[in-house]
Amino acid sequence: MRRLPALAFTCLLAATLGAHADSTAKVDQTGDSNTASIEQSGPLNEALVRQNGTGNSGSIYQADTAESNQGSVVQLGSGNEASIYQAPDSHFATASVYQQGNDNRAEVQQTWYANDLLLSSVGDGNFISASQSGLAQAEAYQVGNDNSVTLTQDGIYHGTRTTIYQVGDENIASVAQGDAGFIQLAQNGNQNTARIDQNALFGEVVFNQTGDGNLLTVAQNGRGQAFRGSSTGNDNSVELVQEFEGHQASVVQIGNDNLADIRQTGEYSEARISQVGDANSAYINQAAATVSAFIQQTGSGNLATINQQ
Numbered sequence: 001m002r003r004l005p006a007l008a009f010t011c012l013l014a015a016t017l018g019a020h021a022d023s024t025a026k027v028d029q030t031g032d033s034n035t036a037s038i039e040q041s042g043p044l045n046e047a048l049v050r051q052n053g054t055g056n057s058g059s060i061y062q063a064d065t066a067e068s069n070q071g072s073v074v075q076l077g078s079g080n081e082a083s084i085y086q087a088p089d090s091h092f093a094t095a096s097v098y099q100q101g102n103d104n105r106a107e108v109q110q111t112w113y114a115n116d117l118l119l120s121s122v123g124d125g126n127f128i129s130a131s132q133s134g135l136a137q138a139e140a141y142q143v144g145n146d147n148s149v150t151l152t153q154d155g156i157y158h159g160t161r162t163t164i165y166q167v168g169d170e171n172i173a174s175v176a177q178g179d180a181g182f183i184q185l186a187q188n189g190n191q192n193t194a195r196i197d198q199n200a201l202f203g204e205v206v207f208n209q210t211g212d213g214n215l216l217t218v219a220q221n222g223r224g225q226a227f228r229g230s231s232t233g234n235d236n237s238v239e240l241v242q243e244f245e246g247h248q249a250s251v252v253q254i255g256n257d258n259l260a261d262i263r264q265t266g267e268y269s270e271a272r273i274s275q276v277g278d279a280n281s282a283y284i285n286q287a288a289a290t291v292s293a294f295i296q297q298t299g300s301g302n303l304a305t306i307n308q309q
Helices: 010-015
Strands: 024-032 035-040 046-054 057-062 070-078 081-086 094-102 105-111 116-124 127-133 136-145 148-153 160-169 172-177 182-190 193-201 204-212 215-223 226-234 237-242 248-256 259-264 270-278 281-286 292-300 303-308
Touching: 024 035, 035 046, 046 057, 057 070, 070 081, 081 094, 094 105, 105 116, 116 127, 127 136, 136 148, 148 160, 160 172, 172 182, 182 193, 193 204, 204 215, 215 226, 226 237, 237 248, 248 259, 259 270, 270 281, 281 292, 292 303
Parallel strands: 024 046, 035 057, 046 070, 057 081, 070 094, 081 105, 094 116, 105 127, 116 136, 127 148, 136 160, 148 172, 160 182, 172 193, 182 204, 193 215, 204 226, 215 237, 226 248, 237 259, 248 270, 259 281, 270 292, 281 303
Antiparallel strands: none
């Protein structure tokens, strides 16, 4: 299994533009059949498209009263596509896209104020789509082939932050994040899937998937929710639903074909599941306030259920 290296992000740094410019734009192309377009308006914009290879396409749009925005696209290989759109009223936004390999695609949309985005793909057939709507920070790193990241952030009042790592092939991450949230997701292996929907004010999700075919589904709504955990092995499944306020949850899985399901709909409850072995199933359902539950399974084929109303 591949490890996440200290990526060739020096290429991204080399592409970083100066701190102050006056609507400066630069296109640097080496190879055949590459296309690039840049459109800017307003003061102190900066943009760079650098392409080395064949059949790459890069575009940057900074307009509609754009001010002090920076965008850069660096593509090495063939058939890569990248676009950065910053408008309307997009002020002080920064977006950097780095793609190395073939047939990678990145789509960026930033609106409102002070968005910050860093995307990097090394491999073939990777896809990243990122949409930010104010005071949003995100980083996404892909090493491998046919990985996919779809990211939506709205940090309009308090700010929000997401970091996603994918190392391997055919991993999928889909993240929708509301205001004042923090998400960190790492996928190391193949065909892992994570779907995170976080509308909880001051919510937090930190999760690692290591192995193949693992599934994570998270839905957090309300205020002050937190979830941490990991799946290590193959074909493990985690599903979490937390609503209203102040819930805490954790899941740790080591083995194969384990299932963990937590649903908390009261207030200020805590749930923890630990599974070591294969084909274990654990369910926690808590609808009361300030209750707690803990399930620990070691071995194979165990079943446990806790219901607290």
